[in-house]
Amino acid sequence: MSIGTNSDSISCSLQRMAAMLLRHWYLLSGSWTRLVELIYWPAVQMIMWGFLTQFLAGKTSYVAQAFGVFIAGMMLWDSMFRVQLGVAISFLEEMWSRNLGNLFVSPLRPGEFAASILIMGLIRTLFGMVPVSFMAWIFFDFSVYGMGLALAAFFFSLIMFGWAIGIAVCGLIMRHGLGAESAAWGAMFLILPVAAVYYPVSVLPGWLQAVAWALPPAYVFEGMRALLVDGVLRGDLLFGAFALNALYLALGFWAFMALFEAARRRGLLLGQGE
């Protein structure tokens, strides 16, 4: 008689997700290169934008008035990019190690698998970005925490969008194999020009502005500038971002599940890997 048969209970579902988180914790904690990499790239970016901000602050009144708008933009953008990348890499770790077959024959459900890699994406992002935010404070006297609760709203809004893109990318890789691996690194940069990270949406051509307003990051970064430059918290922009994020997250999950089923139809879950 098999053991552990009460698989349908919520507690078991949490246990399965905890097991997946444990798997990724073992991987991260056993590899200092993976840990360093989480901090390295955001730190390099922050230092570069920090010096640029110092330089521009002496040249333009805009930057002098709102010192840190570029550093905050960079850190929020990188949080979104890192969470998307974290989700995709957590998935790719299973592909690289040819472990998907083992996982999907276990009682782990696709939704639990997806939720666990989303949480891992967030953990990896926090592990990288929190130290970098303190580095910005120490080196450039800019505290992103000065934005108060609005920072949490901006951050989680961007995390939701990073999750949405990340989980859709995982579905794409599952369906098309490691040939689609580059999507993990490149997908988010497709929207960088219209995300309004470093400049307002108004500088874009009219038709591109429509594209920008169809994506949550534009709302977040316009809201961030309104707070840092004008000292105004724009609730309308935050609401718009969260409403769109809910839509994109639902679409991301739908795409993942549809591509999972397509992979099952084509027999791609067994034997994928390097």
Next chain:
Amino acid sequence: MPPAPGTSAAIAVAGLAKTYGAADKPVHAVAGIDFTVTPGSVTALLGGNGAGKTTTIAMLLGLLKPTSGSISILGTDMLRDRHHILPRLNFSSPYVDLPHRLTVRQNLKVFAGLYAVPQASARIEQLAEELNFAALLDRPAGALSAGQKTRVALAKALINQPDLLLLDEPTASLDPDTADWVRSLLEKYRREFGVTILLASHNMSEVERLCDQVLMMKEGRIVDRGTAPELIERYGRRNLEEVFLDIARGQGKAALEAAPA
């Protein structure tokens, strides 16, 4: 071997088919097979490369969606309700691996969590003793030899003490000593726990030794079935390997039976 009266089959497959490719150029990986497996028995899927063994096992596990047909496992409709029954199954296959950077103990702990195994640490120690890899528990899975990996993969397959074990080429790439050791272990598990085993193999002596029922597959179909002695007698051969060659090459009795009257 039909299930005993009053006992439902551990596996019941009817009209199972998997077709790939375009409608005008279909490739029938599995072309409508039927079989049952009695609880507590060992059944072999035997056939050459591309016969459809791995495809059949993948469909039984739910990793691959059939084009048509039905699969009942331990009384549960696998196509409709696979998550209900997955805690009672497990498998090992040369097509999957355990994460190389995790130690053996870490890997087994993760799967113990996925299968909700109580007292996981004790269960892992017990399996490590039984499968003779206690000294390897804290070694990275990627640093193991092929034989050691097979033992650890078997431990993963046994972690939840499954009622049904699906094994794809369980002794592939093992030296004769290790392969013999694995066969003894499977016999022991079947004897002690009544586990039902379905295995795909190319190894005829393994099948003769372990299996109560042999399903001979060729080009996606079950072309013959029976116990190993029945098949050997039916084909007038000395061993299962000769039967296999007859069927694979369409020679001897197999060719005569396949020929039009």
